[in-house]
Amino acid sequence: MDLEGNKRVFHRLGPSSDNRNQKVCYHWRAGKCDRFPCPYLHRELPQQAKNGTASSKRPLGFADDHQVARRNPNFSNNSSSWGRPHGGRGGGRGGGDGGSEIVKKAEKLCNYWVQGKCTYGDRCRYLHSWSTGGFSLLTELEGHQEVVSGIAMPSGSDKLYTGSKDRTVRVWDCQSGQCAGVINLGVEVGCMLSEGPWVFVGLPNVVKAWNIQTMADLTLSGPVGQVYALVVGNDLLFAGTQDGTILAWRFNAATNCFDPAATLKGHTLAVVTLVVGANRLYSGSMDNSIRVWSIETLQCIQTLSEHSSVVMSVLCWDQFLLSCSLDKTIKVWVATESGNLEVTYTHNEEHGLLTLCGMHDSEAKPVLLCSCNDNCVRAYDLPSFSERGKIFAKQEVRSIQIGPGGLFFTGDGTGKVRVWNWLAEPTATA
Structure with missing residues (x-):
């Protein structure tokens, strides 16, 4: 033997x-x-x-014709400035001079490390970090028991509000990072929004409105089913609901209440995302479409049907509209001479997309944060769509919210909220 x-x-x-x-x-x-x-x-x-x-194997995700686009802090009216030429996949995951081992370490999160069981330490070939690229994890806020469905930080406030499907809203002290209060609502939170002194919470069949200065607590009735999206534009509060309608309220200063203003109908399934820009309201729905509404007349002026699955998030940036879907694509829309929107660039991902958030890095360059249902948030330079880095989570990141001074927040399916900041000198991805 x-x-x-x-x-x-x-x-x-x-x-x-x-x-x-x-x-x-x-x-x-x-x-x-x-x-x-x-x-x-x-x-x-x-x-x-x-x-x-030498081995002929390419690093993971590296294509023969891949060229990393230079970072461009400015958008261009020329549609060819989006992504790589010829409509190819924007932004590579390789792009460095390192070998395949380095790329693999940067690409894959160590599952044993996530569980606190990896004994290989620094010698582990997989990633022992929640991010790659130019991000810094400042703190983790733990308390929610289910997916974080909304994050709001009122301007000028030292409190952060987070809502969850665990039927609570938690209030966090921004100085200490400690939970300062828990509001038990008894129903799942579908979304949150802060505007001025107001914090709005989308719930089944109602919208709650809290004024953090006057402590006013209002209930806005009218929605049918869960409220999935909230946005403010032209002095109106819009709510996207489960039955496919969009409700609008206008604040009445004399009565200190929100009066019903309009009901927008057209979607056949739930409205899950709303954004206002360029004097338009854009709504994305489970019926796979985006509707464009005049913010003045509240009439639908165009329906965009290029997505083949649920439109999960829409984002306005300068003269462009960006949309993402469970069909694994991000589409960039631009207005033609007739005023209608057309797709000028499509970015393909390997997984369905959940939410988009646009912000600027520490050098004031535009960056798109894109959450996928592979438990990863990807950061892309705009308009090139070259990849900057990734943020990992144990479960899907459903909420991303921008804060002051380069801060931003992510909330995932485990109930954890993470606070991030951009590094002063972003590091290049492998």
């Missing part, structure tokens, strides 16, 4: 003509192999091929 065992150890550590024993031990990579002797290698294979020539 000892002789046979020594023979197996020799094949494991040294050269062998038996290809079955030239595999690297999966458990050893994770720092958990307890087999002795182990029939597999406890070392990494050399980077060169067996004949001494």
Whole structure:
């Protein structure tokens, strides 16, 4: 038995003509192999091929025709400025001079590290970090028991409000990072919005309105089903509801109440995202369409049907409209001479997309944060769509909210809220 065992150890550590024993031990990579002797290698294979020539394998996600676009802080009216030429996939995940091992480490989060069980430490080939690129994780806010569906930070306030499907709204002290209060609503929170001194909370069949200065607590009735989206424009509060309608209220200063102003009908399924820009209201729905409404007449002036699945998020940036969908695409829309919107660029992802958030990095360059249903948020330079970095989570990130001074917040399916900041000198991704 000892002789046979020594023979197996020799094949494991040294050269062998038996290809079955030239595999690297999966458990050893994770720092958990307890087999002795182990029939597999406890070392990494050399980077060169067996004949001494360099390996022809490309780094993961690297295409032969890939060119990383230069960062451009300004948008252009020329539609060809979006993404790579010829409508190709924008933004590579490789792009560096490092080998495949470096790219793999930057691409994959160590599952054992997430569970607090990785014993391989710094030598682990997988990522022991919640992000890559130019982000800094400032703190984690723990307390919600289910997915975070809304984040709001009123301007001038030192409090952060987060809502969850666990039927609570939590109030966080921005100085200490501690929970300053819990509001038990008894129903799931569908969305949140802050505007001036007001915090709005979308709930089933109602919208709650809290004034953090006067402590007014109002209930806006009218919605049918869950309220999934809220936005303010032209002194109106709009709510996207489960039955496909969009309700509008106008604040009445004399009575200190919100009066019903309009009901916008057209979508056949739930309205899950709203945004206001360029004197228009844009609504995305589970019916796979985007409707464009005049903010003045409140009439639908165009229906966009290029997405093939639920339109999860819409975003206005300068003269462009960006939309993302569970069909795994981000579409960039621009107005033609006739005034109608047309797709000028489509960015493809490998997974369905959940939410978009636009902001500027520490160098004032425009960046798009894009949450996917693979538990990852990708950051892209705009308009090139070259990848800047990633944020990882245990479950899907459903909420992203911009804060002051370069801060932003993410809320995921575990109920955890993370506070991020841009590094002063963003590091390049591998």
